[in-house]
Amino acid sequence: MSETTAAPIIRFGRGREERAQQAWRTYFETSQRLRQVLDDRLKEQAGLSVSDYNALLLLWEAPERTLTMGALAKRLVFSPSRLNYRIKVLEDAGLVEKLACAEDRRSHNIRLTEAGGRRFLDAARLHSRAVDEVFLSHVDDAELEVIETVFSRIAKALP
Amino acid sequence: MSETTAAPIIRFGRGREERAQQAWRTYFETSQRLRQVLDDRLKEQAGLSVSDYNALLLLWEAPERTLTMGALAKRLVFSPSRLNYRIKVLEDAGLVEKLACAEDRRSHNIRLTEAGGRRFLDAARLHSRAVDEVFLSHVDDAELEVIETVFSRIAKALP
């Protein structure tokens, strides 16, 4: 640690505050690595980024396998323009199609194509295996329940 | 998917597998939103991305406030070329300086400047407040310990 400063902000081993920040950091760094590993693996095995996979997942689950741009942008955490770009890519790859929307002519419906569905299912098999391997297999039931509880509580409180 | 017992076609009630995937998803989505919120907030309040903040944090803690490119790239989860670009930005901003390395002449030492240190401390105050608000304040001690335990276990097992 540092010797020069009189009152460093970062200290270890003192109160709840310090241990809490340490726990945060462990969580945060691991979380980042997890995402990286899963992303690399999915790209290699299925040629999809985790973000694109999540887009397909949301469409797969939606009624008619269809969602508007807005709905997608909100659930993925994407800026409208990022989504726009990404959808164009998925569209060019034939996984998704963009349709005019009758009720609201500003809006566009994005629908999973047949090929997109097949591609999603392939990826889902591989991805959930990877999630098991890097995450779930290291967590017992009680721990998993704590995680589920805590993170949904946090999600509710998020802006 | 379970090979050991006869797998029922129809399951009544959700098994560990389904609940586990649900917990994963809650964790994963919330995790993404957390990062987003903290990043936005730190950018607004201190003009630093969370990634850059973490770079400064690692340097702050290092002996001599100095690390090599390689050491930084590894701890941040950055490709060498991304780190290279980002360090150039921090260098231009005067927060960091790049020095030749005597022991290994391929290598470069990155050192936090005086201004970088001040900037880091400012950001650290704001950031740790934000972390409290969006994360720590929603987690009690027991839960926090579970999280610390689980995520360091996972980190150890990561490739």
Added chain:
DNA sequence: CCTTGACTGTTAAGATTTCAACAAGTTACT
């Protein structure tokens, strides 16, 4: 109607990141 303001996406330009190929320095082996 008709205007005003909000909502939904789109675009262009610039910033950042990835990817692949590359240099230079080190290490191990002969």
Added chain:
DNA sequence: AGTAACTTGTTGAAATCTTAACAGTCAAGG
């Protein structure tokens, strides 16, 4: 020494993402 293999970092081009400004549509009030 001399060479091959590896490690450390850098580069340029292409892909991706952000930001700010925009066009079209809707919805509410006068």
